[in-house]
Amino acid sequence: MVVVMRLGVLIVSCAVAAAGCASGGVIMDGEGTGVDAQSQALTQDAMVAAPTPDARVPQVDAMVAPPADAALPACTGGDGASLDPATGHCFIAYTTVTRSWIDARMACAALGPRTQLATLNTQAETDRVNTLLAASEGWIGFDDSMVEGNFVWVTGEPTAYTFWAPGEPNDGGQNGEDCALTNRAGQAGRWDDRPCAMNYAFVCERVP
Numbered sequence: 001m002v003v004v005m006r007l008g009v010l011i012v013s014c015a016v017a018a019a020g021c022a023s024g025g026v027i028m029d030g031e032g033t034g035v036d037a038q039s040q041a042l043t044q045d046a047m048v049a050a051p052t053p054d055a056r057v058p059q060v061d062a063m064v065a066p067p068a069d070a071a072l073p074a075c076t077g078g079d080g081a082s083l084d085p086a087t088g089h090c091f092i093a094y095t096t097v098t099r100s101w102i103d104a105r106m107a108c109a110a111l112g113p114r115t116q117l118a119t120l121n122t123q124a125e126t127d128r129v130n131t132l133l134a135a136s137e138g139w140i141g142f143d144d145s146m147v148e149g150n151f152v153w154v155t156g157e158p159t160a161y162t163f164w165a166p167g168e169p170n171d172g173g174q175n176g177e178d179c180a181l182t183n184r185a186g187q188a189g190r191w192d193d194r195p196c197a198m199n200y201a202f203v204c205e206r207v208p
């Protein structure tokens with residue numbers, strides 16, 4: 001850029017002061033360094049100054065800076081954790097241990113306040129949790145133990161969004177299935193109901 005601009009100045013100088021350019025191109029470059037630098041400075045100032053420079057810098061900083069995450073505890077633990085920067089929700093996955101659904105629920109609650117078995121309320125949350133689980137199927141906080149066929153989140157959150165695998169939930173088997181897991185094998189990360197007593201990996205979610 002500097003080279004190009006200096007050349008530009010040189011060319012303009014030559015065009016205006018036609019005398020001596022042919023013989024003194026290199027000499028002018030050397031002699032005119034101070035003038036060139038001033039020209040560059042003026043040109044650059046003019047370019048930057050055009051759209052209110054002082055107002056633009058703080059705006060960019062505000063967009064890049066994280067909200068108020070500094071006050072939140074670090075999103076760590078389990079066999080892998082992942083913070084959703086949009087919501088501040090922290091997902092903590094346990095994949096090297098398996099638990100029954102109720103034991104998984106208690107393990108999550110034991111992590112601390114505002115922490116429960118994960119509630120997958122958006123596709124973004126499902127995707128994030130499935131990434132954490134990698135190859136594992138994992139319990140989530142969704143069950144129909146109270147009223148068959150009526151799955152509810154352990155937090156009481158709305159149930160409009162679901163991501164069941166085809167044909168699920170099917171309350172399958174002799175004793176039925178009342179607890180949901182995500183990342184069902186071979187089903188593109190979709191959900192399935194399974195017997196609550198079975199042991200699976202699980203994911204907890206802590207909200208700000």
Ligand SMILES: [Ca+2]
Pocket residue numbers: 089118119120121125205
């Ligand atoms: Ca959630």
Ligand SMILES: [Ca+2]
Pocket residue numbers: 144148149171176177178179193
């Ligand atoms: Ca059921």
Ligand SMILES: [Ca+2]
Pocket residue numbers: 168169170171172177192193194
């Ligand atoms: Ca099922």
